[in-house]
Amino acid sequence: MKRIIPLLLLVIILCGCSVTSTYSGSFFAMDTYMTITVCGNNPEKAVKKAEARVKKLDEAFSAHNKKSGVYKLNKNGSAELEPDAVELLSLALNNYRITDGAFNPAMLSVTELWGFPDKNYKVPSENEIKSAHKNVKPEKITVKNNTVKLNNKGMKIDFGAIAKGYTSDKLIDTLKKEGIKSALVNLGGNVAVLGGKPDGSDWAVAVENPDKKGSYLATLKIRDKSVITSGGYERYFKKNGKVYHHILNPKTGHPAESSLKSVTIVGKNGTYCDALSTALFVMGKEKALRFWAENGLDFDVILYTENGGLFVTEGVSDIINSDFDYKVVKRSDYE
């Protein structure tokens, strides 16, 4: 009878996820469609916990939900925020500093002029942009305990370019606490994975081709990483034959003219990846690659340019599979 135990163990090891099981839950939150796939013991319970966490974070971060602290902060110039929102604000401000303002969480009043939040698109006049833009001064924001003050009339913050990355980090933490070792979190195209796939292989994440929906620039093999893409192609409008996309250059208040179609960041920290995908898009190719060369020890970059060039930094070169002729960028190119 003693033999039974090692045999059972063997069965469990060999069957992997067919003994434990996989569960996938999908729902709408943060104005997008989310899917959480989990393999482990009682995966459904873990997914439900993660979903509840998303709903809570959504309420804490939303700039248009009247119950959220962020909404009250923008309306009154001062408000108490949820601890998660306070933490996210400090991470956002830190990214503002390290990217020299290419990532800016205080642009909402300018973004609203263009109609991006409510999809009532319009091209604002230069005067309108100037008067909203001069109030964008993130340096003035103060945080004491959980009370945030903007200290500048007309300035509004929003977490749209960083909230999903932060949320994916928190979800991976939630799943780890549930004892999960294999999971994929897809928050409307912001992807994070925990461990490898149930069968032990790496997760495969495709990067969308901005020129042709349903085709891909590349596929990446990853574990314990986030893959986050930003590009003008995600949201834009056309007026008098000109295309206006939703990523504003914080320095000008106009859509960033960056020579890039999309920027993908691969790294361990989803919050950082999310903020950098926007910041490096705004920087444009040369500045973005220089930023990577000087700061990129914990992230890698995939750039797709207006004229169809694909550039990948050296850390991705051994996890990438692409039909494109891509160029590998080395840190030594920038010494």
Added chain:
Amino acid sequence: MNKRDFIAIGVVVLLSVLGFVFFALKGSGGQTVKISVGARVYGTYPLSENRELKIKTDAGYNLVEIKNGRVFVKDADCKDKSCVKQGEISGGSIVCLPHKLVVEVTGEGDFDAVAR
């Protein structure tokens, strides 16, 4: 270990391999298109069969077409028409946020998620 142990281990290994093969094959009967509205699954269809689906719900109308191994939203009465603009796919998903409609291609793909 004696002979009986080896046989027992052999049986276990064989069962595990069979189990693995079963689960591997189960997912792969070709790719399927799963259409859901909100939390409700509207239907699943093979990606290999051409068809047109008129989906009318309280939220609105979407015309989904499966054609030559690809699926797309041909027409919709939502405000932003972003589901129509998302074009044809053979992997990943198309989402119509205002109608809470999701068209998802599942099954043996070359990847597990699409970053966009």
